[in-house]
Amino acid sequence: MSKENDRTPPEAANGKAAPARTYDGPKRIKRRKKLSRKQQARRQFLLSMLAGAGLIGFSLTGYYPIVTYARAENRLRPPGAIDEREFLAACIKCGQCVQVCPVQAIRLADFPDGFGNGAPYIVARDQACDFSCDAVQCVLACPTGALSHHIDKKEQVRMGLAVLKRPELCLARKGLGFKGLARGKDFPGLHRYIEVDRWNPIRIADHPYDLELCDLCVRECPIKGAIYLKPLSDDPNEKRKTPVVTDKCVGCGMCEMICPTEPPAIVIVPRMKYGEKTS
């Protein structure tokens, strides 16, 4: 190819071009409209960087949910979860813990959780972890140790703490018994009743109760000695009792799920430790 065919002849570039050469009327006007290759490249680069900055900017909004509604005290993590901040760093968001849970207590967070998207959590009221699997299967399944591999027994777990948040609703505190289905006939939640089936959890809706004094939270607690009923006074005829949570509580949420009052009298405060005060 000869040089004359190039888009910008050197004479035009250095401004010393003879008028006779630069004058080619309509062609020039057309050329001005079109961006030069350099300008085009610049434009493309700027647009690309803008798109990149937009993407990075958007990705950083994932921080917002974890300081507001999806923050640690609102998300009950599966057994063995390490410190919330480290948990979100270590969790590879694969859901293997979800897959092994026999009662399907674990769910994966979705987009509104931001950086927590894809991380597992439990809604105890809907389906608590009742340790039906016996051996903290979710911990064993976790490939990264976001659910700490130092835990091999359910008693070592600390997900949170059960708190009698609404004592005024508690049936035991009123001295009342409970008859019927704890959560109604449509409740899909599962629980392993060892006396019914040692291996397979059944629906709570298939297991009616008839209790003189409601002790569901104590009766169905999977951890020995984590919760007990204490009489409200020294009077030997005192019928009213109150649930007391001990330092053995692992925060699995079974009491919150089984509590027959609506809303539940007892709830789990995620990440809370024994002896801490509720806010």
Add this chain to the structure above:
Amino acid sequence: MNLFMESLRQMLGAEPRRPAPEDYSEEAKKLHAYKKTPEQRERRRKLIEEELAHKKESYAWRKWRWPTIIVINLLFVISYHLDIQLVEGALTASRVLGFHFADLNSALQVTLAFKEVLINLLIGVTTVAILWWLVGGRSFCAWTCPYHLVSEWVEILHLKLVEKGLATDIPLDRRLRTILYVAFAVLTFASGYMVYEWISPTGILSRAIIYGTWISTSFVGVLLLVELFFVRRMWCRYMCPIGLTYSLIGATSPTVVHYDLEKCLHEGECRKVCLVPHVLDITIKGRATKPHIDIGADCTRCAMCIEACPTGALSFRVKGLDKLL
């Protein structure tokens, strides 16, 4: 010009370089000179004309590739829902028949955010790296990534819309991907959160079909809309850090697309369909420095160029295997 280094340069976003005269092998020089003779020119012109007159579309590889993506992703779904434990987990990390697998990019993020090297991840990453190295690196994109598949469908629509003048393809700067890669790595390290993972369309789609976390796919929808109307294959071409990670793995992979200069008519059908056309720069007339060249690191081994090539100048090759057989 070292072809390997050149492929790494291109992978990071550089535009393909024109080879210098001394880069050409004797054989290549002869072939290029031969192709310039008037008889050969005339012959090529006629052949191309004939091709264009009887254009035939081939899906010889696609008919395997699409089902592969679907089957791999469905394996995760049915493993979970039928509880048969073949492939547990998601594309980010899984157990395949009990063996740890970990996506390289997800594992890298966890390591950067958590600042600890986890032994299970190391095992999983090694397994996955070896596996994808064997089959081509970025073959992960074209043969496994669910986003690649939907993006391909959108691309077909996009091209139709462009034809009708309803959409345009604004090319972006390919260096963007390298910049994003570094930016996401730095942010992940600095913040201690997996800044990239929550918007990763690969992770999002994988988890959505397995666990039903569909809200996340709204982000994927936005990406696809942009791709449909403005930038062809934007995510895979200019943005995805996962693609860059697997490119690196694929740079030395034995499974490659092989280019035969002698058979090539240089009509450029391959570059038109390619996701990463810069790797096919050597198919431009006069650019190939050797008569036989293996396509570079960024190639996804999707085989669309092989299907598009009317003369069979492009084909799959497993280095070492051809000598063995």
